[in-house]
Amino acid sequence: MSDAKKTLARGGAPHRHPTLTDVARLAGVSRSVAGRVLNGGTGNTRFSDQAADAVREAAARLQYRPNHAARQLRGKRSRTFGVLVASVGDPLLTFLVQHIDAAAVSIGCRTLLANTIGNPDVGPDQFDYHVDDFARRGVDGVVCAVHDWCEGDRRALLQRHPNTVFYEDPGMEGAACVVPDRAEAVRLAVRHAASRGRRRIGLAVMALSRPTGQERLAGYRAEADARGLPWDERLIFDGEPHGLGYARHNSQTRQWEFPVELMDRVIDALVRDAGADAVVAHNDFWAAALMRRMRRRGIRVPDDVAVVGYLNHYLADWTDPPLTSIDPMQTVAGQKLVEILEQGASGDAPAADGVTFRVAPRLIERQSA
Amino acid sequence: MSDAKKTLARGGAPHRHPTLTDVARLAGVSRSVAGRVLNGGTGNTRFSDQAADAVREAAARLQYRPNHAARQLRGKRSRTFGVLVASVGDPLLTFLVQHIDAAAVSIGCRTLLANTIGNPDVGPDQFDYHVDDFARRGVDGVVCAVHDWCEGDRRALLQRHPNTVFYEDPGMEGAACVVPDRAEAVRLAVRHAASRGRRRIGLAVMALSRPTGQERLAGYRAEADARGLPWDERLIFDGEPHGLGYARHNSQTRQWEFPVELMDRVIDALVRDAGADAVVAHNDFWAAALMRRMRRRGIRVPDDVAVVGYLNHYLADWTDPPLTSIDPMQTVAGQKLVEILEQGASGDAPAADGVTFRVAPRLIERQSA
């Protein structure tokens, strides 16, 4: 076997990375000193300026980078957070994932993204698989942002990885979570529509039976009451009886399926039957589909009916008209999630125990309302 | 300091993970045997059934999982691939990133996603930062899918990580890459429009001066010739002189900015002046904006003008009308990228040297053309 082949077989790297020993030798000091200089310990950081200079120069010359695995083995943190999501490209969570990563990087950590669905090759129990793999890799903490209608043993996760935070309330004792304030989101939407003179404001919710559905309804009632809007049950649309109660993920196309035609039921109920002049949609996808079907039926947006979305997904810029939408501020949520995890990991404070952090939403005005 | 606090400070984990030593002790064998049973070496896998059973039972009982860092330190692969993208949530690449990860997971590896822009907290040279960090963590290979108009020293990357593959041709000697076949993409679009009876097919390109722009043009000409369509220079729109020559990323909003109004220049040039009855748009975002502006100008899609997008982004399902679009098959590209990396990492074959793999696109018909 040739030398070249040997090194290749050793892991694909054609040249050995320089180690602390190499640096120490070049600098003419012991590994101990080199290590202290380069990684500034907790106080026993004693060495001469002379030694320090020599070491740093050697390190620079060799392009030395500390081996992460060795540090971790020695008891250091992995500086890695696991992030569980239904699918990496989940349109509902792109900004969250993105910002969790940004927040992690800004404190010198990394993110290990894990799809729990959407990978038929690996089989159905990918939630457990990833939880397991996270343990092997010794992540410092885990964000679980898997939708509640997707499978996965959250309890086992929390047991294996005590430093776990959920995005959305998993409804478990002792589980810390960060949640978007949906009641406030709907309040903002209703307030906006009302301030534009709308009086008959409809609310379209995917599933009223879920806690999040109830929250939305509560926000609606609160704001309607505050504004003195008349209460009319017909202005509340529940998607569940219409087969809109949950999202279906097609693992073939890797997309969430969405029966656009069913949006006509929303229009029938809210606009035609209840005479709504505004609709607060379940999310931007509902809103986009609603606007399309409305146009087909000769209903003008926003002239006849104002539409407010939820998510402020980048889709919102591309609908016609561009969509006024409530931003759940996933960027703030991402930051908070990492902050909690970091506290748990650094030991400054125990991982937040069963605390729920609510993230305040914000309305982004475009042209649909 | 209490015991609980001590363990917390040790890294956030309240209980030590069981090690091979624990398993061996419980099974009543040596670590060597336990190791051989649990990790089946390359042939010296000799042990009695009795020993194997005992070890496996012990491992199961203790929920033993091999420590990744230790294995890696001992010379095993990290089973991790670094993925460089401009931004994790980059709408142009969501499916690619997603499928790279899926492909990696299906061979027991993981993906380390790295944003090169979009994280102002870390500073401007994040490309280098991540390249460095990848070295520390000993990734088995790197996918670089950073847009060519974004900064980053590709040459240094390739030197530090010889097992690197690019998505899109970086134009460097010896760099392997996977590229979507843009000429074929435009051919498919033109063919589709022509087969629907369109004769004056316009082509809107972001920047004709770029190689990819030239490829698109070549595809256009090839198909137009094959169909006997008359050549008319006015049917080619180059965005560059109109300030559409590159995408701008707003790190505040973490979105790509897009001057929707400028799409009117496209309509002016292609539809009004050149009388196009079909437009092959630069991508789905252009297409979505075009359709919106056309509607405003009383131009019906597809009745008056057919529109074909490029990307088959999930946006395509939500435009009005839903967008017929060319899918660059990023899922196939993702698989190919990982395949190449895996070959390089496993040493079966040297990392593909300077080879370019072209991925065949596919047309997805919806209603705009």
Next chain:
DNA sequence: CTGAAAGCGCTTACAG
């Protein structure tokens, strides 16, 4: 078939 032993690269008391 089995186990004692070396060593991956680092960190960190510990003794000089």
Next chain:
DNA sequence: CTGAAAGCGCTTACAG
């Protein structure tokens, strides 16, 4: 201020 040494958890020749 400095260096020899132990040890993190694993893998793997090597000698029994």
